[in-house]
Amino acid sequence: MNRIDLRLASLATALLSAAILGTALLSQYVGGLQPCVLCVYQRWPYVATILLGLAGFALARRHPGAARIALGLAGLTFLVGGGIAGFHVGVEQGWWQGTSGCGAPAGGAMTLEDLRAQVLAAPVVRCDEVPWSLLGISMAGYNFILSLALAAATLWLAARRR
Secondary structure, X not given: OOHHHHHHHHHHHHHHHHHHHHHHHHHHHOOOOOOXXXXXXXXXXXXXXXHHHHHHHHHOOOOHHHHHHXXXXXXXXXXXXXXXXXXXXXXXXXXXXXXXOXXXXXXXXXXXXXXXXXXXHOOOOOOOOOOOEEOXXXXXXXXXXXXXXXXXXXXXHHHOOO
């Protein structure tokens, strides 16, 4: 892959990741879909792939080998995101139980009274409930599909030589 293609692939990785993360944030803050703990975990790989894509873009001209490594790491990060999303789909479908944080408010309470106030104030968002779906596929399901497709494409581009 020449340096322009490597730059384009890296930039596309960052931009696609930003668009997907932006969609999740819009669904939360504009659409009112509050995320469960697994939904939040699924966002972190996109933050990492944005950074790796930007690093690859910046490195491609002078250090194409390092840019290719950044692109490969982004592909592996997409796989991690796909694993988290796949786990979440399994929780939604009742194939297995979620983590201990599914349906529980975030920690940080120092006293029993703090914990009580936190529990009463926090909305309970369960990981095993599907608040939104399209064609019978939840957001976690779409994230699983997208993550695996992006992992395959990104790893293929990182390994490709011209």
